[in-house]
Amino acid sequence: MPKIEIEAEYCKSCLYCVEACPKKVIGTTSAVNSKGYQYAVAINPDACVGCAICATVCPDAAIEVYK
């Protein structure tokens, strides 16, 4: 099953991945990282198809994708 890993410490909460994911896999919670950013998480991981769009658009290279 495809999956993504988001490194919370690299995420700045731009939400590009949230917007880009065709499967609405990604969202945010109230959790913040050490820099105070409400980082992105796979809130709907099972829907992931491994298209890597999220990782492609993530400017901060916080997302890695497995398939």
Place this chain on the structure above:
Amino acid sequence: MPKIEIEAEYCKSCLYCVEACPKKVIGTTSAVNSKGYQYAVAINPDACVGCAICATVCPDAAIEVYK
């Protein structure tokens, strides 16, 4: 009768007028001006037709033309 006046002190002896004059009116003599230039003179003034080509090409505006 058309005529040209060459102000010897302005002339630097580039000879553009000599070359340009269709009537071969202009040439040089052994005389030099205060800067040491062998200035142009109307050696053949009667041939002048007042076309002002010499004055037009003279970069140093040393030639004035009367008609």
Place this chain on the structure above:
Amino acid sequence: MEKVFMKGNEAIAEAAIRAGCRFFAGYPITPQNEIPEYMSRRMPQPDVRGVYLQGESETASAAMLYGAGATGIRAMTSSSSCGIALMSEAIAWMAGACLPVVICNMVRGGPGIGSIQPAQQDYFMATKASGNGGFRMLVFAPSTIQEAVDMMYRAFDLAQKYMNPVYILSDGFTGAMMEPVVLPEMRSDEFLAAERKKNEAWAATGRKGAARSHQIGAGQRPGFPRAPLEQKNKADWEMYESWKVNEVEYENYKTEDAELIITSYGVSARIARSAVDMLRKEGYKVGMIRPIKVHPFPEIAYEQLDYNKLRGILSVEMSIPPLFYYDVEAVVRKRTPIATCLRSGGEIIERSAIIEAAKKLYGDK
């Protein structure tokens, strides 16, 4: 006059406008961005009707200032440290062409790009060599925003009086902080028009029937016929010498009975002053000499000291290596020990460090 709570950079810009500045050219650089930004807003307003022009670089901005100076309008630029360094050639041209412009350096850490935090590492660049050729300028060193504002206002008149650029040596601290300030009155349009009119005797904005065409250029005195460069150099030198008599400006603070002198300028002096107060409270007989203009250097202030009574001088500045210190050393001539208290590279000098250094130099009370 009403007090307003203002950022140093904006207060400086407004003071310049009130002094009659009607042209500003500059290029962004921290920590002085609020000066051009303020100018860009303010210049087009109906009570100003001046020109704001963003240069494509400091080199271009300084050239624009040079051009503006050549029109006889009141004009200024501002930048910071490495940006001012880039203006060196043009500043030398302006001094060479005797143009009455104002240059404001909100100093940051160096060398080179250094840091965007405040420092005082451009003291020599301002007072000794802002470009090639050995020219000098009057150099104001404000200690508070109020003083900066008052100096800006006077700077334009002095530039005009001496036909020489005037330099404001301030720093990112004074530019970035906020403080209540009383702004000077706005120069009237009539006054400015009259001043501009006077400058038409030499300004290069079209000959307009003048007896001779006007030529502006480095090495030439505006309005005078072309003369050998050395003659101009000599006239400049005479002017600089006259400044030593007429333009020296400094402050003695609690120096009368002082056994220890703290000497400092600009923002450091502000902090040092409060150190003096605290030391006084503790019973130390400490005073401060503060050059208000750092060029001409107020030699007389140090000459008036009673060296028999002194335990030493503490020279305080935000520069490592020290720079101001060497001017102090030159005038003190080993008559008393001089110690330094220094920070650099964007670090702000601490009052506690000054107090400590002063006590050490003071010895037993």
Place this chain on the structure above:
Amino acid sequence: MEKVFMKGNEAIAEAAIRAGCRFFAGYPITPQNEIPEYMSRRMPQPDVRGVYLQGESETASAAMLYGAGATGIRAMTSSSSCGIALMSEAIAWMAGACLPVVICNMVRGGPGIGSIQPAQQDYFMATKASGNGGFRMLVFAPSTIQEAVDMMYRAFDLAQKYMNPVYILSDGFTGAMMEPVVLPEMRSDEFLAAERKKNEAWAATGRKGAARSHQIGAGQRPGFPRAPLEQKNKADWEMYESWKVNEVEYENYKTEDAELIITSYGVSARIARSAVDMLRKEGYKVGMIRPIKVHPFPEIAYEQLDYNKLRGILSVEMSIPPLFYYDVEAVVRKRTPIATCLRSGGEIIERSAIIEAAKKLYGDK
């Protein structure tokens, strides 16, 4: 070694190449054009195989030099006065980034464009503020072509030793004149390769398996991890202080029994020396102190004088206002009168004027 009759500028260029200079960037400016022109011919030759790059300006040339410095190659630029002023920012960057480069200023009249004729009006710009941030350099001031050649040769080693730019403060006179000169030997390719190899410990030419990637930038010491700017400023200061011990260089000429000291540097000192000789012939006990490096300033030379014996010091330079004079004044500390003999703006100082001024200061024989 064979003597060759050469123009100063060309001799300087050749000496640089023999010292190992393998990169030159510059922009035309009189009176130093023969340096870049010579370099453009010489660099491509098979015994050199260096890079000549004509910058689109002095700003660009200095940036190219900065880039070259970052590769660890031996590199230099040259220019004159206003051209050097334009390099101020980049020079500050090079000092900030600790790059071992050589900068040569063939001074002409100033300020600004001034004149194309020789002068010494950049003394402060060279010794006190070649850019922002209070950095300093070793500053050589050659008096003859031979000395210029020898200094150029040493300059590259010192730049490398201290990891700091070295400055040659020469002038258009020395550059334009011709004189027989003995050129130093050509550094071997092996030596240069070995030196370059050493610099790979910090040079930024691709990581090549190094433990850390290399970063060059103002405020950073190459090869060291990023540290606060103040720490770098302090290290620089320490280095400058060490120069006062290890790098002071001056000449005493007939000073032993002298009752009058002429002090001068560079081309003026050359002329002053012959004035000393002529004065000696007339029975005046005159000697000369000549700083060979003008930074660090050789305070010790003036400290060793017997002020009881002295009638005065005559400070000679081709700058109005005087500049070198103030350094002399600071170390002499009013222990004897100081007079000046000055020319400026491209005028060459006359031996007769020096002699006359010396006699006046000397008083009765």
Place this chain on the structure above:
Amino acid sequence: MEKIYSRPIGLKKNINGYCPGCLHSAAGKLIMSVLEEFDLLERCTQVDGVGCSANNHTSMDVDSIGSPHGRPCAVASAVKRISPETIVYTYQGDGDLASIGLAETMMAANRGDNITVFFINNANYGMTGGQMAPTTLMDMKTSTTPYGRHAQEHGYPMHMCEVLNALTAPSYIARVTCIDAANMRKARAAVKEAFQHQLDGKGFSFVEFVSNCPTNWGLSPIESLKFIKEKMLPEYPLGEFRNR
């Protein structure tokens, strides 16, 4: 399970200094990714401009030279001529490359120096707080065009690709953007092509990134992408301008 998208190894294991959503990060990611693919991470030198780009040296693990503002092309030209085996590229903002450094940029291009130039066009001076840049759009308000950019006073946006295209020497000129996955892929291809030109010794290669500055534009990251699409791209058309 196979990793199909990884963080480029050239990026340090830290968060960089760019603002959230700033596409500076995206450009940097692509460059690191291509250098990794070409196995050039150990063979390259990055020449940073002054601007937000200065953040690169805290996040990229390659040799780098921070340059005087506007001078990266001059610095890079010198480095490349001295060390032709090094892959030398500059990374510059629009203030740096197209304003103060315009002469240096164009002259390196005109000399055909064998370097690669990455140009981040975000229509303002980001690091210093959003002043007008040569690339600022018409009517756009910035901190030094408080009443908007107007033709009469400020002239028109500067099109660097088009201007460079008026020179003879450059071998590759392209304009890309990173606003979505498709464009990211195209942008990466352009970065690759540019480096390939340098590897092939063809001379000056240039990639302009139409970018954003959410912070100084006063927009959220997502809004800033929309702004690029709707306002920036019509002014700055994407594409390959030259490929020799």
Place this chain on the structure above:
Amino acid sequence: MEKIYSRPIGLKKNINGYCPGCLHSAAGKLIMSVLEEFDLLERCTQVDGVGCSANNHTSMDVDSIGSPHGRPCAVASAVKRISPETIVYTYQGDGDLASIGLAETMMAANRGDNITVFFINNANYGMTGGQMAPTTLMDMKTSTTPYGRHAQEHGYPMHMCEVLNALTAPSYIARVTCIDAANMRKARAAVKEAFQHQLDGKGFSFVEFVSNCPTNWGLSPIESLKFIKEKMLPEYPLGEFRNR
């Protein structure tokens, strides 16, 4: 008898400092002649570049500002904005305008500042002794290209009209030469047109003179004209590039 060709009254009654046959003099003569025709001699300010052009202020009797090398356009922009009633023009060589001052030239053009720029392209740095300029022809030997200008090392000649034509704001761009009477007349027309643009407030106008430097080219004046015709003009085609 009527005087049908006179020396322009803007020229002082002295010999200027240009070399014999140098077409700098010709350009200056035309400018003075047009200013006279438009009755602008008392209303104009000439901003001189550093270079042989510095000779202008000894020979032209108009207000003038000698500018830091390369910065005339920046100086002129400031003067014009402060004093819009003044006709402001710059006079610059190729080293000045196209090398050290390239950014200033292009940015004034890009701002559309209402000034006129005269550009004397003589393919080298005349005043300093004939070093390579951006405009130096291929294979041409100069004092800093002793082995000739080669593409690999020095890139290609810079075409300023074409480069400026890549910008939006300029209103008039033309290239002329003064090698013969016919061209002199065309050149004069271009100078006139350029000033007319300024008088009409249209913005940046630019006239490039393809010129000579007999001294540093090592040619007699007459030979230098031949060189222009045979070598310079094929590289620098004459004509109007823009006229809005």
Place this chain on the structure above:
Amino acid sequence: MENSILIGGFGGQGVMIFGQLLCYTAAETTDKYVTYFPSYSMEKRGGTANCYVTISDEPIGAPKAEMTDYVVALNSLAMNKFVNNVYSGGTMFINSSVCTEKPDRADITFVEVPASDVAREIGDSRVTNLCMIGAFIAYTDMLPPEKVLATAFKKLGAKHPEFNALNEAAFKKGMEIGRAAKAKKA
């Protein structure tokens, strides 16, 4: 009397506005000397930002005090960085919503204000700082609360009047918290 305050947090958390509201109020409604000094890191956002405020009866020598009477920390980074900048006997205000581990200093008072939580409840994270100010003013009585609020309306509400209500709510809630803390201490 001289009061020195150091306010720290992330860029974007309203640190500078906190300081400026105090200063404007003091400068425009009292005769006191007032200075404000901001200090940024290189980054525009995400970096730390802090500012120094001094309100005094005497001219102010050092606008960036090394040691201050009060520190306000909007995040834990600032809390840990500046905890030793408080004079012994001084007070540190912490945004307890995000500052979880209180530092170990017995000689100062900690006032815990769950400002981020308050802001979230009110519905806009941007009012966190107003809540902190409310608490600070109520606890210290340094300036009249209504004057501070009026300044907030004037400076922040001018462009965005829609914020006035939110700001007021946050400020009032903060005051409650500050008052309670003060009562507890007394």
Place this chain on the structure above:
Amino acid sequence: MENSILIGGFGGQGVMIFGQLLCYTAAETTDKYVTYFPSYSMEKRGGTANCYVTISDEPIGAPKAEMTDYVVALNSLAMNKFVNNVYSGGTMFINSSVCTEKPDRADITFVEVPASDVAREIGDSRVTNLCMIGAFIAYTDMLPPEKVLATAFKKLGAKHPEFNALNEAAFKKGMEIGRAAKAKKA
């Protein structure tokens, strides 16, 4: 012994070459100290050019001597400008083809050399300076004539060997004139 010579004329008249030929010869064939200092005006051509040569047994302090033993004037401008730079008792060489009115100084010797005329006769105005050198050397005996001529061949003939004959002719003619002047004086 120190000999100082000042040579002046128009740019392009070969003033610099005159000076350099003396210097190269002295530097390469004697043990003397030699300096050469050129001085240009801003103009490249048409302006005045002059240079200073010093040949001495001692190190040379002032390569640009204010007063010189010899002045060589290739045109009347230079003649008038520099006539007062000759030491009393010194000698001034003038290109008498173009310097018509000799200046009024009784304490120096004038050596009149119709160099331009000689050059014209030889058929190339560019050899004017070689004629002057010939006269100068013959009159002063400062350097061996054959060495000077050899230097001229080496430095000027390298690129243009066709000039050697013309140069030699001019030089020899100049020597004759110089010798005659010397004989007349003695």
